[in-house]
Ligand SMILES: CC(C)CC(=O)SCCNC(=O)CCNC(=O)[C@H](O)C(C)(C)COP(=O)(O)OP(=O)(O)OC[C@H]1O[C@@H](n2cnc3c(N)ncnc32)[C@H](O)[C@@H]1OP(=O)(O)O
Ligand SMILES: Nc1ncnc2c1ncn2[C@@H]1O[C@H](COP(=O)(O)OP(=O)(O)OP(=O)(O)O)[C@@H](O)[C@H]1O
């Protein structure tokens with residue numbers, strides 16, 4: 428951290444009731460320098476319990492949500508399906524589930540999001556991650572990556588992720604691991620890591636990041652929320668407990684972001700995979716573009732949808 432930020436931090440910790448403006452200024456400075464900002468106790472216990480109940484209903488197949496992708500860990504992908512949360516490692520694209528999508532419109536979340544990306548806010552990508560106990564092959568890990576690798580829109584500074592712990596997350600159950608300041612670099616080349624036990628579909632990792640770069644483990648309590656930049660290198664460790672580690676998240680982009688063509692860039696490999704899956708999911712041919720797959724999922728949550 429810069430000296431300015433460190434002095435502000437000391438000031439805030441030594442004051443009984445630090446002025447809100449100083450806390451805000453420090454928070455913003457921290458985000459600019461580190462690429463993430465952790466806010467404790469932001470989402471209420473009641474809301475999280477509601478998200479959890481909705482997740483369980485989806486797992487029991489009591490409701491069917493259009494467009495929802497239900498992922499299973501690669502270690503059990505080929506075993507018989509049981510309608511239980513034990514078979515689900517992640518829900519993706521829950522924008523058509525009003526109860527889960529409430530998360531993306533929570534005023535306490537949007538208040539921060541607006542500070543980072545401005546008043547026009549699109550919810551572009553939604554996930555509920557149910558990291559399973561590791562089956563012994565370390566497939567519950569998420570390799571270190573930059574989320575921008577998945578996104579064909581820019582500018583990066585107008586994109587932010589909100590990630591809320593739905594229970595205590597620790598090093599034991601595979602909390603997020605971040606490389607502070609890595610968001611100041613550029614988008615790196617990503618590919619599947621060479622892991623003996625297998626890797627989940629689309630879990631690309633940064634090719635050769637600096638292993639000496641300091642790492643921070645974000646241990647969080649239920650309701651704590653981290654906001655992070657799409658260039659921040661992050662991942663999550665193995666879940667070494669018997670519980671399913673839950674988190675809910677949304678990636679927001681400004682309504683005046685623009686789409687880019689990823690042809691000829693490092694993102695070509697993910698485009699290819701996404702198009703293959705999308706062609707099956709929407710039962711269309713090769714004509715579907717990467718841009719289309721995002722434009723149909725994006726939902727306006729505040730302000731105006733200008734160019735997304
Ligand atoms: C910033 C953000 C974007 C970062 C990320 O989200 S990174 C993760 C991105 N992930 C995704 O976008 C979702 C990718 N996953 C999916 O779309 C789906 O789960 C699919 C992989 C297509 C599987 O779905 P579905 O076809 O309904 O499932 P099936 O049980 O019928 O399996 C079809 C074939 O896929 C295989 N499969 C299923 N789950 C996984 C897995 N986790 N890892 C690797 N392979 C998997 C499954 O074994 C089956 O293979 P075959 O029998 O065809 O050989
Ligand atoms: N060989 C590797 N290549 C790339 N990324 C890795 C590799 N091993 C671990 N990671 C990633 O590094 C991050 C931390 O994983 P790891 O399993 O080491 O957790 P940890 O919290 O450091 O655990 P521990 O407390 O045992 O050190 C995760 O994002 C994980 O996916």
Ligand SMILES: O=C(O)CCC(=O)C(=O)O
Nearest residue numbers: 556558569574662663674
């Ligand atoms: O919750 C996790 O383990 C991290 C997920 C993540 O970073 C992602 O899906 O992009």
Ligand SMILES: [Fe+2]
Nearest residue numbers: 572573574661
């Ligand atoms: Fe990520």
Ligand SMILES: [Mg+2]
Nearest residue numbers: 604642664665
């Ligand atoms: Mg380790």
